Amino acid sequence: xxxxxxxxxxxxxxxxxAVFFGFxxxxxxxxxxxxxxxxxxxxxxxxxxTGSEILSFGHMRQVHVLxxxxxxxxxxxxxxxxxxxxxxxxxxxxxxxxxxxxxxLWNVGLSLGLFLLWLGxxxxxxxxxxxxxxxxxxxxxxxxxLGINVWMTIKTRRVQGxxxxxxxxxxxxxxxxxxxxxxxxxxxxxLTGLTEAYLTWWFAHNVLGLWITPVAAAIAYYVVxxxxxxxxxxxxxGHLHFWSVVVFYxxxxxxxxxSAPLPExxxxxxSVEGVLILVPAIAFVSNLLLTMTGxxxxxxxxxxIKFTIxxxxxxxxxxxxxxxxxxxxxxxxxxxxxWMVAHAHLALLGFSTFLEAAAVYYGLQTLLRRKLxxxxxxxxxxxxxxxxFTTYWVSMTIAGLIQGAGKIYAVPYIDVVIAEHPYxxxxxxxxxxxxxxxxxxxxxxxxxxxxxxxxxxGRLPHELAYER
Amino acid sequence: MxxxxxxxxxxxxxxxxxxxxxxxxxxxxxxxxSVSATTSxxxxxxxxxxxxxxxxxxxxxxxxGKPVTVDIVQDPKTGAAIEPTRAYVYTPEIPxxxxxxxxxxxxxxxxxxxxxxxxxxxxxEVQGAVFVVRETTREGISVPYIENVTATRGWTPEATLAxxxxxxxAFIGKGKIMFVREGCWWCHTLLPEQTQDWQYFGAPPMLGxxxxxxxxxxxxxxxxxxxxxxxxxxxxxEWMMLHFFNPRLVQPHSIMPRYDYMWGDVxxxxxxIDYDAWRAAYDExxxxxxxxxxxxxxxxxxxEARALIDFVINLK
Numbered sequence: 166x167x168x169x170x171x172x173x174x175x176x177x178x179x180x181x182x183a184v185f186f187g188f189x190x191x192x193x194x195x196x197x198x199x200x201x202x203x204x205x206x207x208x209x210x211x212x213x214x215t216g217s218e219i220l221s222f223g224h225m226r227q228v229h230v231l232x233x234x235x236x237x238x239x240x241x242x243x244x245x246x247x248x249x250x251x252x253x254x255x256x257x258x259x260x261x262x263x264x265x266x267x268x269x270l271w272n273v274g275l276s277l278g279l280f281l282l283w284l285g286x287x288x289x290x291x292x293x294x295x296x297x298x299x300x301x302x303x304x305x306x307x308x309x310x311l312g313i314n315v316w317m318t319i320k321t322r323r324v325q326g327x328x329x330x331x332x333x334x335x336x337x338x339x340x341x342x343x344x345x346x347x348x349x350x351x352x353x354x355x356l357t358g359l360t361e362a363y364l365t366w367w368f369a370h371n372v373l374g375l376w377i378t379p380v381a382a383a384i385a386y387y388v389v390x391x392x393x394x395x396x397x398x399x400x401x402x403g404h405l406h407f408w409s410v411v412v413f414y415x416x417x418x419x420x421x422x423x424s425a426p427l428p429e430x431x432x433x434x435x436s437v438e439g440v441l442i443l444v445p446a447i448a449f450v451s452n453l454l455l456t457m458t459g460x461x462x463x464x465x466x467x468x469x470i471k472f473t474i475x476x477x478x479x480x481x482x483x484x485x486x487x488x489x490x491x492x493x494x495x496x497x498x499x500x501x502x503x504w505m506v507a508h509a510h511l512a513l514l515g516f517s518t519f520l521e522a523a524a525v526y527y528g529l530q531t532l533l534r535r536k537l538x539x540x541x542x543x544x545x546x547x548x549x550x551x552x553x554f555t556t557y558w559v560s561m562t563i564a565g566l567i568q569g570a571g572k573i574y575a576v577p578y579i580d581v582v583i584a585e586h587p588y589x590x591x592x593x594x595x596x597x598x599x600x601x602x603x604x605x606x607x608x609x610x611x612x613x614x615x616x617x618x619x620x621x622x623g624r625l626p627h628e629l630a631y632e633r
Numbered sequence: 634m635x636x637x638x639x640x641x642x643x644x645x646x647x648x649x650x651x652x653x654x655x656x657x658x659x660x661x662x663x664x665x666x667s668v669s670a671t672t673s674x675x676x677x678x679x680x681x682x683x684x685x686x687x688x689x690x691x692x693x694x695x696x697x698g699k700p701v702t703v704d705i706v707q708d709p710k711t712g713a714a715i716e717p718t719r720a721y722v723y724t725p726e727i728p729x730x731x732x733x734x735x736x737x738x739x740x741x742x743x744x745x746x747x748x749x750x751x752x753x754x755x756x757x758e759v760q761g762a763v764f765v766v767r768e769t770t771r772e773g774i775s776v777p778y779i780e781n782v783t784a785t786r787g788w789t790p791e792a793t794l795a796x797x798x799x800x801x802x803a804f805i806g807k808g809k810i811m812f813v814r815e816g817c818w819w820c821h822t823l824l825p826e827q828t829q830d831w832q833y834f835g836a837p838p839m840l841g842x843x844x845x846x847x848x849x850x851x852x853x854x855x856x857x858x859x860x861x862x863x864x865x866x867x868x869x870x871e872w873m874m875l876h877f878f879n880p881r882l883v884q885p886h887s888i889m890p891r892y893d894y895m896w897g898d899v900x901x902x903x904x905x906i907d908y909d910a911w912r913a914a915y916d917e918x919x920x921x922x923x924x925x926x927x928x929x930x931x932x933x934x935x936x937e938a939r940a941l942i943d944f945v946i947n948l949k
Contacts, residue, residue, distance in 0.1 A: 208856070211880075211888045216908060218894050222817020285694050289686035289813035289848035296687035324639055336646060342652075347658065351847065355684060357731045357738065358674070358843035359665045360853055367657065411646060415653040419661070425825045425851060428664045433657070497827040499853040568855070573829040578858040583886050609710045 169267060174262040178562030179251075180532035182264025188530045189272055191607050198600040200229040205593035209586070219281035219283065227294045228283050233513060234292075234377070235275050236410045241521035242380045243267070246315050246334050248528045249387050253331050254322030259314050267314065270306035278302065288352050290361070292369040300570035304345050312338035327630065331384030336411065340375040346366060359427060366421035373416035374442075381476070381517040382406070382449050384524045385539045388455050392527070392627050393463055398455035406448040412442040420491035434491075439491040446484035467627055468543045469527045474486040474518030475551065483511045498573070502532060503585070504565025507558045514554050514599065522550070522606075529610060532624035540631040542609040545609025548600025551606070556595030564588035594609070669740025670732065670844035671815035672777040675766045678845035679779065680805040680947070683728035685813050686848050690728050694814040696940055698728055699806030702947070703797035709763075709788045719763060720782065724790045725761040732845035733764070733779065739844060742771060746778035756781045761790040799934060808944025811937050813850055815892065820856035823849070823948075835862035857889060864949040873942045878929045879915065895937040898932035 166185050169177045193372055207222045208215050214220050251258045259262055278299035287294045295303065315338050327335075348368025351361040390397050397403065419427055419435035454477065457463075463470040486508050490499055499505065530537055537543055564585045571581035616631055657807035680786050682699045683690065690698030701722045708715050723729060733753055734743035746769065747753040756762035762783040793803075812818065825834040837862065843849050867873075872883060877895065880887035899905055914927035925929040 187800060207890065211890060215891050216893055216912065218815075221815065221890050221892075221894075223814075223819055223890070224801060226816060226819050285814040286687055286692065287694070287813065289818075289850055290749070290851055294693075327639065340650065343654075349652075352686070355847065357678075357732060357845050357847040358849065359664060359668070359840075361847045362843065362849040363665070365848075375743075408645075408649065411649045412653065415650065416657050418657055421853070422825055422851070424830075424837065426838055426842065431661050432662070441929060497830070500826055501822055501853060506854055572826065572833075575829065575833045578885050582857070584889055587886075589888070607782060 166265065166269065169262070172262070174260060175394045177261040177265060179261060180248060182258065182261055183244050183247035183263065183528060185268040186247060186271075187525050187532075189238050189268060189608065190240035190244055190525060191603070191610055193232055193275075194466050195239060195600070195603045195607055196237065197229055197237050198596065198603050200225055200232060202593065202597045202600045204229055205589070205596045209589040209593045214457055214517040215468035218285075224283055224285060227287065227291075228279050228542050230292070231282065231294065232275075234372075235278075235307075235617065237485050238377055238513065238517060238521060239307075240268075240271060242384075243271070243311050243324055243377075244528055245380070245384050245387075245521070245524040246311065246338070248332055249384070250315050250318045250331055250334055252496040253387070254318055254324055256318065256323045256522050258323055259317035259321055263310055263314050267307070269301075270310070274299070274302040274306045290351070290365045292372065293349055293365060295350070296351060300345065300349045300352065301337045304342060307347060308338070308342050320438055323442050328386075328396065329400065329407070330387040332407050333379045333410075334385070336407070337376055337379045337383070339424070340411075340415075341372065344371040344375055348372070351477050355524050360426070362422060362425060363419065363427060367418040367528035370418040371415060372419055374410070377517050379407075379410050379413065381520040381621050382480075384520045385449075385453050385473050385477055388469055388520075388527055389453055389477075391625075392467060392469050392473075393457065393460040395458065396457050398452050398458070402452040406445045406452065409441070409445040409448065413438055413444060417442070417491065420496070423491065423493060423496045429451060436492050440488050443484055443488045446480055446488070450477055450480050468537070468540060469627065470525045471547060472519045472523035472526065475547075476523065479515040479519065480512060483508070483516050486511070490502035490592070499565055500568040503561040503563075503570065503588070507561035507565060510554065510561070513560055515558065516548075517526075518550070518554075522546075525610075527626065529613065530617070533614050533617070534620045535618055536614035536626055536629045537612050538615075538617045539633040542605055546602045546606040546609065547564055549598050549605070553595045553598030553602060554629075556598065557592050558595075560588040560591035560595065564592075592617075645900070647827065648838055652900045654763055665741075666738075668841045668844065668935060670738075670743050670777070671839055671841040672766055672768065673839075673842045674844045674846065675732065675739070675743075675777055676719070676728040677843075678732050679764050679766065680803075681712065681730065681809045681846060682723075682806040683730055683734075684847055685809045688728075691810065694810050696804070696807030696937065697805070698726075699810065700724075700727055701794065702803040702805045702943075703793060704801040704803075704897065705793065705796045707796050708786070708924070709792035709796045710786060720788070720793055721764045722790050722793050723756075723758075723761050723763070724794075725759060727758070727761065729758055729762075733825075739779070740841065742776050743778050746771075746776060747780075751778050751780035752784040753779045753781050755784040761791055763788045763793045768769070773856055803943040803947055804940035805944050805947050807937075807940035808947075811895065811941040812944055815846065815895070817860075818850040818852040819854060819943075820852075820889070821858065822855050823851035823859070823861050824851040825859050825861055829900065830859070835865065836860040857887075860945065860948055862949060864945045864946045868946060870942060873945060874938070875929050877938055877941065879926075881919075882929070892941070895941060896930060896932050897936045897938075899933055901933050902931075904930075906930050 278295045315334050351364050375505050398524035417435040419431045420439045464474050680702045703720050732739045765780050767780045768777050798852045817921045825837050875882045876894045880889040911927050918926040
């Protein structure tokens with residue numbers, strides 16, 4: 166990687182930046198889930214590794230969250246953008262060198278930010294925990310170069326139209342820059358009080374709604390037609406999805422603060438818009454599942470489709486929860502409980518991670534021109550993720566319902582803690598399974614690069630048979 | 634090849650995203666900015682100081698550059714007896730909170746009163762100042778304002794500090810930093826949920842309770858009780874001390890981490906704290922080999938534990 170930082174753009178092999186981003190994302194996924202497993206162990210067994218400031222839960226929780234969001238998910242997105250955007254434009258990435266620098270700065274900037282965060286250098290704002298100098302590094306070094314590369318690649322495309330995936334890529338890279346800049350304004354300009362509280366959740370909502378959700382969906386719009394060979398079921402439903410994300414998903418930020426003393430009109434407005442999130446969700450799920458018509462056997466036989474369609478189907482419970490749990494009728498019962506923790510993991514570890522994993526599996530094989538080293542290990546990874554995640558989700562949902570019941574019957578809090586204990590152990594087991602699965606994935610991908618069957622020119626990875 | 638330029642689409646996108654930003658950013662910002670600070674908001678920001686997260690004054694969140702809260706019963710200048718008063722002491726170079734630097738954010742009437750009646754803007758960071766929160770009545774309604782008692786009554790920071798012994802000093806601002814840095818708010822919310830939650834955890838905050846405070850640290854994921862009014866439920870410093878050192882001493886089923894490392898190297902009497910010996914003795918107690926747990930050292934005045942206890946006890 167380092168030798169390409171100062172090479173001429175023409176001398177850098179096409180796809181280098183995407184490969185670097187792909188492997189970086191897997192490493193960050195291993196790191197992020199290792200921290201998640203460690204933190205979960207502390208919640209199940211409070212005296213596990215004790216008496217150290219650095220290894221205390223309060224110092225590590227936010228590092229886990231941001232390692233997964235900015236390391237794994239966002240770097241997998243960057244990887245997907247850097248090979249899908251040129252592929253759909255029948256061209257090369259606008260600047261491979263910018264891409265390599267972007268990957269370098271991403272790893273360095275994120276490592277620095279998380280190191281400081283781990284020491285306790287925080288803004289004290291959930292999801293925007295990074296102190297503002299690091300926020301500026303994130304905007305200038307990570308997000309803007311990625312956006313420029315995506316927009317310029319689309320501008321210099323050699324096809325007439327722009328495919329659905331690239332609408333989402335172009336719009337989401339633009340929106341995440343705005344969201345990151347505005348969402349961190351309380352730190353840049355020392356905004357205080359309810360403005361600070363509201364902007365914290367404006368950021369947290371929109372980084373999910375305008376970055377993670379649409380980009381993950383865009384990956385599915387590429388992978389499913391590409392691998393199955395079926396054309397996308399409907400571009401019009403794709404339009405509906407795109408525009409309803411921009412209009413509906415960007416507005417309900419205040420529903421994260423339903424019990425805060427925000428203006429009532431804002432909470433009511435956010436709640437109504439929150440239900441309308443079901444519009445893009447239903448458009449997306451139906452469009453992708455109908456694209457599978459006639460190819461459902463690939464859901465069993467093909468590892469990329471298995472990951473993608475699992476992710477798409479997770480969007481159903483995700484959005485049914487998301488649409489309704491924020492209404493006043495339900496929110497007071499589940500807010501602040503383990504239910505929300507389960508929901509957040511359904512969004513990031515369920516829905517989006519399965520789509521990104523598909524993109525990284527498929528992209529690395531395509532770019533390296535190597536068939537996946539072992540189908541067996543890939544299937545092992547899939548089931549470890551799925552069973553580990555499901556264990557986590559079910560146990561935390563039950564724990565959340567216990568907490569909700571404890572809340573309305575004014576049960577002494579310690580009784581709730583005791584009742585939750587078995588579910589805390591189950592969550593730790595589930596999270597550890599995810600971590601172990603990811604270690605296997607890293608090995609599998611590394612061996613693919615070293616020893617995978619070479620894919621002949623003109624062939625796609627999934628057209629070759631596995632040798633292991 | 635003639636490219637499609639997506640002119641209509643690009644404009645529609647700008648319109649849609651711009652309208653969304655107008656409704657979700659501009660309109661709430663105007664609405665929230667019109668709210669007047671309550672007494673609680675003034676007390677909080679004067680106790681917490683400028684910013685409770687990363688800042689130039691305190692980049693590593695060690696609690697530097699924070700005011701001291703004192704409870705006094707004598708006039709620091711004359712020595713005459715006065716009603717019990719809570720004063721916020723900013724020794725020289727301690728950054729003032731946002732409401733003092735930008736009176737506008739206190740709201741129309743409180744900022745006008747704080748400037749005209751309380752002489753708040755006469756305060757100078759370089760020389761330090763002492764503030765108190767007062768209330769007056771305007772058109773039948775009680776309105777709080779901040780008084781710069783250094784200007785109005787000649788209470789200097791040193792004289793005011795000298796009137797309060799250790800028992801009447803609270804390092805609430807430093808404690809808020811500890812609360813943020815140690816991630817207490819990952820498990821303890823500072824915002825009761827709607828409806829039934831209020832029966833257990835007390836009154837919900839009001840619209841103007843946060844003007845000038847940053848970060849608000851409401852928290853979102855509750856794994857322990859809400860702390861909004863914890864000081865009203867439990868005001869025992871000794872209980873807090875045991876609980877922070879090792880929560881299992883007072884609550885065997887607690888899943889809270891031990892915060893013994895916040896005690897630092899020495900206790901209140903200057904004796905070194907032997908953590909290894911303490912943990913070994915505690916393990917013996919936990920195993921049932923001894924009847925009593927080891928003694929918990931009293932935290933030193935300048936320790937992080939003392940500040941955190943001050944902060945939590947004062948969440949009323």
